[in-house]
Structure formats: structure tokens, C-alpha cells
Amino acid sequence: MSRVYNFSAGPAVLPEEVLKEAADEMLDYEGSGMSVMEMSHRSKVYDNIIKTAEQDLRDLMNIPDDYEVMFLQGGASTQFAMIPMNLMKNKVADYIVTGQWAKKAYQEACIYGDAKAVASSADKTFSYIPDCSDLPIRDNADYVYICENNTIYGTKFKKLPNTKGKTLVADVSSCFLSEPVDVTQYGLIYGGVQKNIGPAGVVIVIMRKDLITEDTLPGTPTMLKYKIHADAKSLYNTPPAYGIYICGKVFKWIKKMGGLEVMKQRNEEKAKVLYDFLDSSEMFHGTVVKEDRSLMNVPFVTGNEELDARFVKEADAAGFKNLKGHRTVGGMRASIYNAMPREGVEALVEFMRKFENK
Ligand SMILES: *Cc1c(COP(=O)(O)O)cnc(C)c1O
Numbered sequence: 001m002s003r004v005y006n007f008s009a010g011p012a013v014l015p016e017e018v019l020k021e022a023a024d025e026m027l028d029y030e031g032s033g034m035s036v037m038e039m040s041h042r043s044k045v046y047d048n049i050i051k052t053a054e055q056d057l058r059d060l061m062n063i064p065d066d067y068e069v070m071f072l073q074g075g076a077s078t079q080f081a082m083i084p085m086n087l088m089k090n091k092v093a094d095y096i097v098t099g100q101w102a103k104k105a106y107q108e109a110c111i112y113g114d115a116k117a118v119a120s121s122a123d124k125t126f127s128y129i130p131d132c133s134d135l136p137i138r139d140n141a142d143y144v145y146i147c148e149n150n151t152i153y154g155t156k157f158k159k160l161p162n163t164k165g166k167t168l169v170a171d172v173s174s175c176f177l178s179e180p181v182d183v184t185q186y187g188l189i190y191g192g193v194q195k196n197i198g199p200a201g202v203v204i205v206i207m208r209k210d211l212i213t214e215d216t217l218p219g220t221p222t223m224l225k226y227k228i229h230a231d232a233k234s235l236y237n238t239p240p241a242y243g244i245y246i247c248g249k250v251f252k253w254i255k256k257m258g259g260l261e262v263m264k265q266r267n268e269e270k271a272k273v274l275y276d277f278l279d280s281s282e283m284f285h286g287t288v289v290k291e292d293r294s295l296m297n298v299p300f301v302t303g304n305e306e307l308d309a310r311f312v313k314e315a316d317a318a319g320f321k322n323l324k325g326h327r328t329v330g331g332m333r334a335s336i337y338n339a340m341p342r343e344g345v346e347a348l349v350e351f352m353r354k355f356e357n358k
Contacts (some may be wrong), residue, residue, distance in 0.1 A: 003016065004319045004320070004321045005319060005320050005321065005340070005344040005347060005348065006321045006322055006340075007320065007321060007322050007323050007333070007334045007335050007336065007340070007344075007348070008321065008322035008335060009151055009152075009174070009195070009297060009322070009326070009333060009335040010151070010173075010174070010192075010194045010195040010200075010335070011194040011199065011200050012194065012195055012196070012335055012337050012339075013337060013339045013340050014198070014246070014250065014339050015250065015253045015338075015339045016339075017253060018246065018249045018250055018253055021249060022245075022246060022249065029045065030045070032045050035242075036049065036241065036242050036245045037241070037242045039241075041235060041238050041239055041241050042235070046241060049241075049244070049245050049248055050071065050233075050234065050235070050239070050241075050244055050248075052248055053071070053244055053245070053247055053248030053251060054069050054071075054234075056248060056251035056252060056255060057069060057204070057247075057251050059255065060177060060251060060254055060255060060259060060260055061177070061180075061181060061183055061206070061260070062180075062183065063183050063206060064183060064184060066208060066209050066210070067183060067206055067207060067208055067209065068205075068206070068207050068208075068209050068212060068226075068230045069204070069205075069206055069234075070204070070205040070206075070207070070226065070229045070230060070234050071202055071203075071204060071234040071239055071240070071244050071247075072202075072203045072204075072205055072229060072234070072239075073201060073202065073203065073239070073240050074203060075192045075194075075200065075201070075203055076101070076171060076173045076190065076191060076192035076203055077104070077192075078203065078224070079105075079171070079190050079203060079205070080104055080105040080108035080109070081108050081111070081112070081224065082224045082226070083105070083109070083143075083145070083169055083188065083190075084108070084109040084111075084112040084113060084115070084217070085112060085216055085217045085220040085224055085225075086211075086212075086213075086216050086217075086220070086224075086225065086226050087142050087143050087167070087169070087187075087188070087211065088109070088112055088113045088142050088217060089142050089215060090113075090140045090141075090142050091112070091113030091114055091142075091217075092113060092114045092115075092116075092138055092140050092141050092142055093109055093113065093114070093115050093116075093141055093142050093143050093144075093145060094115075094116055094118040094135070094137050094138060094141045094143075094144045094145070094166070095109065095115055095116065095117050095118065095144075095145045096117075096118060096119045096120070096130065096132060096135070096144070096145065096146045096161060097117045097119070097120040097121070097122060098120070098121050098126055098129055098130070098146070098147055098150050098153070098155060098157075099121075099126045099147060099150035099151075099152055099153045099155070100126075100152050100153075100328065101147045101150065101151065101152070101171060101173070102145070102146065102147035102150070102171070103122075105145060105147065105171065106145070109145070112217055113217075116138070118135045118136055118137060118138075118144075119131075119132060119135055119161075121155075125153070125329075126150060126152075126153040126155065127153060127155070127287055127288050127289055128155060128288070128289040128292050129155050129156070129157055129158070129289075129292040132157075132159075132160075132161030132162060133161075133162050134162060135161060135162065135164075137163060137164045137166055141166050142166075142167065143166055143167040143168070143169045143187060143188075144161060144163040144166045144167070144168055144169070145169045145170075145171075146160075146161060146168070146169070146170050146171070147170070147171040148170045148171065148172045148175055149172065149173075149174045149175035149178075149294050149296055149297070150174075150294065150297075151173065151174040151195065151296075151297050151335075152297075152299075152326045152328065152329060152333075153287075153288065153297075153299065153329070154286075154287065154288045154293065154294045154297040154298055154299040154333065155288050155289070155292040155293070155294055156175060156292060156293070156294040156295065156296075157292075158291065158292065160185055167187030167188070167208075167211065168185060168186045168187055168188075169186070169187060169188045169190075170186055170188070170189050170190075171190060171191065172189055172190070172191045173190075173191035173192045173195050173196075174191075174195040174196065174294075174296050174297060174335075174337075175196070175294070175295070175296055176191040176193070176195065176196045176197055176204070177196055177197060177250075177251075177254055177260060177263060177338065178196060178260075178263055178264065178267050178295060178296055178337070178338060179260055179263060179264035179267065179295070180260040180261055180264060181260075183206060186206075186208075187207070187208050187211050188205065188206070188207045188208070188211065189205075189206040189207075190203060190204065190205040190206070190207075191203065191204055193243070193247055195296075195335075195337060196296070196337045196338055196339075197247050197250050197251075198243055198244075198246040198247035198250055199242070199243045199246050200243075201240040201243045202240045202243040202244055202247055204247070205226070207226060207230075209230075211226075212226045212227050212230050213227060214227055223236075223237070254338065263338055264295075266338075266342070267295040267296070267336075267338065268295060269342065270295075270336055270340065270342050270345050271293070271294075271295045271296075271298065271336060271345075273342065273345045273346055273349055274298050274334060274336065274345050274348070274349060275293060275298070277349045277352060277353070278298075278300055281352070281353075281356060282356065283302050283307075283355075283356040284300050284301070284302055284352055284356065285300060285301055285302075285303065286298065286299070286300050287299045287300060287301055287329075287331065295336075296335060296336060296337055297333060297334075297335050297336075298333065298334045298335075298336060299325055299326075299329065299331060299332065299333040300331060300332050300333070300334070301325075301330070301331035301332065302331075305330065308325075308330065308331050308332060311323075311332065311352075311355055312324045312332060314355065315348075315351060315355075318351055320347070320348055320351060322335075334348060
């Protein structure tokens with residue numbers, strides 16, 4: 001067996017320990033005589049899996065009791081619709097557009113009501129986070145929406161926007177559990193788990209309970225009502241059971257590593273190795289404003305498309321996988337999520353150095 005250094009933006013690298021444990025339990029989960037894939041989601045054994053996963057997530061993020069935790073399906077993209085359908089009471093929402101995912105969420109919200117882009121960094125190909133200290137947030141806005149870490153462009157909000165008292169909704173897909181968060185600053189936090197937590201197919205929603213109501217837009221499908229899932233404790237229908245089980249294992253792994261403070265420190269150290277190199281290299285350059293750099297997704301270029309392509313090809317052959325930048329951006333992107341070991345980043349930098357010298 002040989003494992004590569006996988007810099008994929010998602011689905012992405014998971015902790016080896018977790019994968020091994022899951023493999024060990026594949027045929028017989030804790031004496032049940034069956035795989036978690038094969039068991040009823042209404043069984044006692046599974047009930048324990050999902051409850052433990054929720055509790056561990058609550059512990060890690062310090063989630064207060066007045067917030068609901070939901071394990072849903074449909075990926076992050078389904079939330080682009082579910083959020084306006086459930087939260088647009090006035091049919092007014094303000095969006096901060098810092099990349100493609102934020103833009104898609106904004107465009108989806110336009111289907112349901114009066115969504116407005118109150119700030120954007122599209123003018124400089126999303127290479128920075130706009131100043132959000134005094135935005136023209138509308139008085140009747142139901143919420144203010146951000147994509148906190150921009151997976152494709154490699155920027156991250158280091159400071160949350162001033163929402164002028166409005167509910168903050170955040171897509172944290174690509175920075176989930178990468179550092180401590182103050183959950184109380186948000187009305188709703190959500191993320192697809194395939195970037196930093198588990199297998200694709202699960203989306204986690206953390207939502208303040210007073211926002212979860214029967215009052216949704218007319219025509220909202222039952223499956224897209226938060227209230228249905230909150231009341232049923234994520235078991236309204238068959239949940240993505242196996243995916244949640246793996247998420248639970250990753251929560252345990254993060255706990256064992258020391259929690260989110262330790263994750264943050266590790267991630268900062270790891271990212272610094274790569275950013276320091278990019279800042280000193282004559283060939284490779286980061287594409288993002290320094291203050292807004294993501295700890296998770298690091299895009300870079302040589303400035304020459306042919307050279308970029310050669311680098312990606314040679315890196316791949318040397319065991320550094322999935323470094324090609326997003327199809328809309330080009331260049332390279334190294335996603336260095338929680339489960340990417342520091343040695344992986346160091347080895348990549350060493351490879352880049354050699355490539356440059358050659
Ligand atoms: C990947 C990603 C999405 C889309 O996730 P899907 O689960 O494929 O719908 C949305 N937002 C962000 C920030 C992402 O990184």
C-alpha cells in the first residue's frame with residue numbers, strides 16, 4: 001500500500017487513522033455483525049453513533065444549547081436554496097460575493113426574493129476580501145451571507161462583517177473545524193463535509209433555534225425545511241448514515257489531537273511553510289492579498305501557463321496529487337486541510353525548490 005500526498009480541494013484527504021479504523025470495522029461494527037452501511041438508522045447502535053457525533057461536534061466548537069446541529073444531505077449547494085426558503089421572511093437578503101461559491105449562493109437566492117450583492121471582490125478576480133466594516137446592509141434584510149473561506153480563490157474572512165445587527169449566515173465548507181469559532185456570532189453556519197471532515201454527501205448545519213420555524217416560503221419542499229430535520233434530530237428520513245459515522249470519527253481524531261486551538265496552530269505552521277516559500281521564490285507566486293490568505297487553500301502560479309502545466313505534471317509523477325488549479329482559475333492550488341501532515345507541505349516545498357532550480 002502506498003499513500004500519496006493528496007492536495008485535492010475536495011473530496012479531500014482524511015486522517016489515515018480514521019480510514020484504518022473504518023476499514024477494521026467494515027465487516028463487523030462493534031460486535032453488531034454488520035457494517036455501519038448495512039444497519040438501520042433507527043437501531044440503537046446507529047442512534048449512539050449519530051448522538052455521539054453531535055456531542056463531539058458540540059464539544060469541539062463549543063456550540064451553545066440554543067443552537068441546533070443537523071446532519072443533512074444534498075451538499076453545500078442545496079443550502080444555497082434552503083437558506084432563502086427558510087430565512088427570507090421579508091424576501092430580502094444581502095450577500096457578500098467573494099468567489100464562485102458565494103456567487104452561486106447569491107444567484108440562487110435571487111430566485112426566491114430580493115437578494116443584493118452589497119460587496120464584491122469580483123473586480124480583482126476575487127483575490128481579496130472587501131472591507132465589510134460599514135456595508136449598506138438594508139434595514140429589512142433577513143440575513144447577511146458570506147462564504148467564509150473561498151476554496152477556489154484562497155481567501156478567508158479574518159474578521160466577520162459588521163452585519164448591523166442582522167443574522168449572519170456563513171458557508172464554512174472549506175474551513176470547517178480548522179480553527180476555533182465563536183458560534184454565537186452566527187445565525188447559521190453550514191458546510192459540506194467533503195473538504196475537511198468526511199465523505200461527500202453530508203452537510204452539517206448549525207443553526208440558532210429561534211430561526212428554525214414553520215414559516216417558510218410557499219412551496220418549500222418538506223425535505224428542505226429545517227424544522228422538519230431539527231424536530232426529527234436529523235432522522236426524518238434515512239440520513240447519509242455511513243458518512244455521518246466517518247464524520248464522527250474525524251471529530252474524535254480532532255479531539256484527540258487537542259481540539260481546534262491545536263488545529264489552528266498546526267494549520268498556521270503548515271501554511272507558513274508554503275507561503276514563506278512563495279514569498280521568497282522567483283518562479284512561484286501566491287495570487288491572493290497577504291492579509292486575506294486562507295490557511296486551507298493556497299493558489300499559486302508561475303506566470304507562464306506552459307510552465308504551470310509542466311509543474312503539475314511533474315509534481316503528479318512525484319506523488320504530489322491534485323495540484324492543478326480550479327478549471328476557472330488555472331495555475332496551481334494546494335489544499336492543505338487538517339488531515340494534510342506538515343511533512344506533506346514540506347515535501348511539496350522541497351519539490352518546488354528543486355523544480356525552480358532546474
Ligand atoms: C465545495 C464547496 C461548495 C459546494 O459543495 P457541494 O457539496 O459540492 O455542493 C460550496 N461552498 C464551498 C465554500 C465549497 O468549498
